[in-house]
Each structure stands twice: as structure tokens, then as C-alpha cells.
Amino acid sequence: MTRPIQATISSANMRHNLEQVARRLQYFRDESGIQGPDSQIFAVVKANAYGHGLATAVQAFAQADGLSVIEIEALSRLRELGWQKSLLLLEGFFEAADIQVLDRTRAITAVHNFEQIQQLAQAQVQHPIQVFLKINSGMNRLGFVAKNVDRAYQQLQQLQNQGQVQLLGFMSHFANADAQLQAIAEPWALLQKITDDYDDMLCICNSAAILRHPQCSALQKANIVRPGICLYGSSPMGMLEHETAADYGLKPAMSLKAKIIEIQEVDAGQSVGYGSTFTAQHKSKIAVVACGYADGYPRSAANGTPVVVNGVRAAIAGRVSMDMLTIDVTHIADVQLGDWVYLWGENGPSIDEVAAHSGRISYEILCALANRVPRVYE
Numbered sequence: 577m578t579r580p581i582q583a584t585i586s587s588a589n590m591r592h593n594l595e596q597v598a599r600r601l602q603y604f605r606d607e608s609g610i611q612g613p614d615s616q617i618f619a620v621v622k623a624n625a626y627g628h629g630l631a632t633a634v635q636a637f638a639q640a641d642g643l644s645v646i647e648i649e650a651l652s653r654l655r656e657l658g659w660q661k662s663l664l665l666l667e668g669f670f671e672a673a674d675i676q677v678l679d680r681t682r683a684i685t686a687v688h689n690f691e692q693i694q695q696l697a698q699a700q701v702q703h704p705i706q707v708f709l710k711i712n713s714g715m716n717r718l719g720f721v722a723k724n725v726d727r728a729y730q731q732l733q734q735l736q737n738q739g740q741v742q743l744l745g746f747m748s749h750f751a752n753a754d755a756q757l758q759a760i761a762e763p764w765a766l767l768q769k770i771t772d773d774y775d776d777m778l779c780i781c782n783s784a785a786i787l788r789h790p791q792c793s794a795l796q797k798a799n800i801v802r803p804g805i806c807l808y809g810s811s812p813m814g815m816l817e818h819e820t821a822a823d824y825g826l827k828p829a830m831s832l833k834a835k836i837i838e839i840q841e842v843d844a845g846q847s848v849g850y851g852s853t854f855t856a857q858h859k860s861k862i863a864v865v866a867c868g869y870a871d872g873y874p875r876s877a878a879n880g881t882p883v884v885v886n887g888v889r890a891a892i893a894g895r896v897s898m899d900m901l902t903i904d905v906t907h908i909a910d911v912q913l914g915d916w917v918y919l920w921g922e923n924g925p926s927i928d929e930v931a932a933h934s935g936r937i938s939y940e941i942l943c944a945l946a947n948r949v950p951r952v953y954e
């Protein structure tokens with residue numbers, strides 16, 4: 577028997593979330609009266625589809641126009657899994673040998689420095705390598721700064737003339753699309769200034785930009801958007817009022833539950849768990865649950881982090897340990913050994929709620945679900 581803990585991955589909800597994104601993009605376009613081509617959606621499935629599994633993602637996102645990853649090896653894996661549409665390598669390639677993988681899998685890559693252009697020039701390829709020129713719009717991680725964009729563009733165009741590359745357009749990544757609503761104005765103005773002279777395609781929107789910055793996705797130009805976290809049922813704005821996953825009509829893709837394996841009666845003044853961080857104020861009933869930080873539940877989850885038992889909310893009481901966590905179920909009369917405790921997702925609190933109580937973001941928690949947790953795919 578495996579431990580009584582289970583993660584459920586819902587490809588139906590992933591499909592639903594993709595449809596929500598498509599509907600939203602369509603709505604923006606209709607609202608702004610844009611006549612240009614439809615946005616293409618390249619679902620982001622890096623980090624093993626944010627912990628949900630590539631095989632599930634290939635099925636659930638079958639309607640997407642492309643899939644985006646960071647890991648070179650994921651390109652081949654996605655082709656093996658039967659994905660025939662576009663693939664995008666978000667962070668570009670790391671060494672010349674990677675260009676062979678791009679050639680074999682016919683994947684598109686970001687190009688963010690002159691060294692990569694050099695490597696593309698020297699590569700022996702069967703087909704032109706499709707590239708996006710990545711612009712640094714203020715994140716200051718990857719991408720050409722404004723003054724180098726023209727030079728990079730010209731070099732890539734030259735390689736295009738030689739049949740080495742096919743230059744699709746410009747890509748960029750916003751640093752603050754999830755923060756204050758104005759935070760995008762400056763990078764967006766910069767991107768417009770740089771790209772206005774070109775007819776090329778743009779590829780600029782993550783989940784936050786798609787959900788709250790319609791001007792960046794409802795364009796006259798051809799446009800590819802790159803939603804990640806929202807496809808897994810979490811809001812990049814976390815628990816921000818009116819901007820939760822539920823407010824955006826998103827449904828949880830991953831749900832985690834574990835069973836109660838012990839129930840303790842503790843008297844007022846007694847403490848629970850390592851470090852005695854929870855002390856009972858009155859006679860209390862504490863349930864011990866078969867899930868700990870080695871399963872991926874955040875150890876930083878504070879006292880008060882919500883869970884759901886028998887349809888009733890309860891809260892973490894005491895420090896999360898490696899294999900167990902403890903919850904206060906004093907107010908739930910019918911709690912028994914073997915009852916399921918819903919930790920996040922369907923029937924439980926949202927992943928964003930758990931993240932907020934843990935000083936984490938949903939991305940970290942979803943990606944960290946441990947291998948030892950049995951998965952059920954629905």
C-alpha cells in the first residue's frame with residue numbers, strides 16, 4: 577500500500593482554462609474592434625508542465641497553437657508524445673549542439689545575444705532555424721537592449737537570406753504585468769517604439785499580461801501569447817481582490833488530498849509539533865495528516881493555513897514536518913481516522929490561498945509536488 581496521499585491532475589480543467597484564455601483574447605479583440613489576425617496561443621509547459629506532466633499537457637492543450645518550454649530535452653519528448661504543432665524554446669539554446677535538436681524537432685527558439693547569432697551562423701542545419709529576437713523590455717535578465725536590436729535584426733536577416741534561419745519576429749517578457757496596473761506602461765511603450773517599424777510577429781504576453789493588459793494582446797499585428805500559470809488554474813495576481821483564479825473563471829488543474837492517520841486530544845496549554853509553534857487555548861482535537869514537506873506541501877505554511885475536511889474549513893496547527901502535518905479539527909464533530917483532508921485544489925482551498933499563507937507563490941508549490949506522491953490523471 578502507498579501512503580494515503582493523492583494528487584489528482586485534471587486535464588478537463590486544463591482544457592477549460594485554455595478555452596477561458598482563448599475566449600478572453602477574443603473578447604478583447606471584439607471590444608477594441610481589432611481586425612488583425614487572431615492571437616495564437618503557445619501554452620507554457622516548462623518544468624514538466626508546472627508539475628502536471630508533459631503527457632497530460634499534450635492532451636489537455638491539444639487545441640493550443642504551440643507549446644513553450646525551457647528545457648531542450650522537452651522538445652524531443654513532446655515530439656515523442658505526438659505533439660505536431662509548434663514548439664517554442666523560451667530561454668533560447670545554451671550551446672551549439674542544441675541547434676541540432678532545434679533542427680530535428682523543428683522548434684522555434686528565442687535569440688537573446690550575439691553569441692547565439694554567431695552559433696546559428698556556424699551551424700549545419702537541414703532546415704532554417706525559426707527564431708524570435710528577444711528584446712529586454714526592463715526585466716534585465718535576457719534580451720537585446722533597445723540600442724542593439726537593429727544590429728541583431730540585421731544579422732538575423734542576413735542569416736535568413738543564407739537559409740540558416742527564419743526570423744519570425746520579436747519576443748519580450750514583462751517584469752511586472754502582475755503588479756500595479758501601470759507597471760506595464762513603460763516597457764509596453766518601449767516595445768511599441770522598437771517594433772512599430774517592422775511588420776513582424778510579436779510574442780510578448782504571459783498570463784498576467786493576457787488577463788489584465790488587453791492592449792498587449794489585442795494587436796493589429798500577428799501575435800503569439802504565452803500563458804502559463806493561468807492554464808493550471810492559478811491567478812498570477814494570487815489572492816488580489818477581484819483577480820483570483822475563480823474571478824477569472826479558472827479551475828484548479830492539480831488537487832492534493834491526504835488522509836487523517838491519527839487524532840489527538842490536547843488540553844489547554846499543550847503544544848503541537850516541532851518547535852511548539854501552536855499551543856491550544858482550550859481543549860482541542862488535532863488531526864494528523866499524511867502529508868509533509870517531503871511531499872511538496874510548503875513547510876512555511878503558517879498556523880491558520882486553510883484545509884477542508886468533510887466539507888468544513890480547518891487550519892494548520894503546528895509546524896509542517898517532513899511526512900505529516902497537523903490541523904485543528906475541534907469544531908468538526910464527525911472527524912474520523914481515514915477521512916480525506918483536502919489540501920489544495922478541488923474541494924479544498926485554492927493553491928493561491930495556500931501560497932499566500934506560506935509566503936510562497938503557486939508556481940513554486942505546483943512545481944515542487946514530490947515524486948513520491950501518487951498521481952491520478954482525470
Ligand SMILES: *Cc1c(COP(=O)(O)O)cnc(C)c1O
Pocket residue numbers: 620622666667749781782783784802803804805806812
Ligand atoms: C514562464 C514563462 C511564461 C509564462 O509565465 P506565466 O506567468 O506562468 O504565465 C511566459 N514567457 C516566458 C518567457 C516564461 O519564461
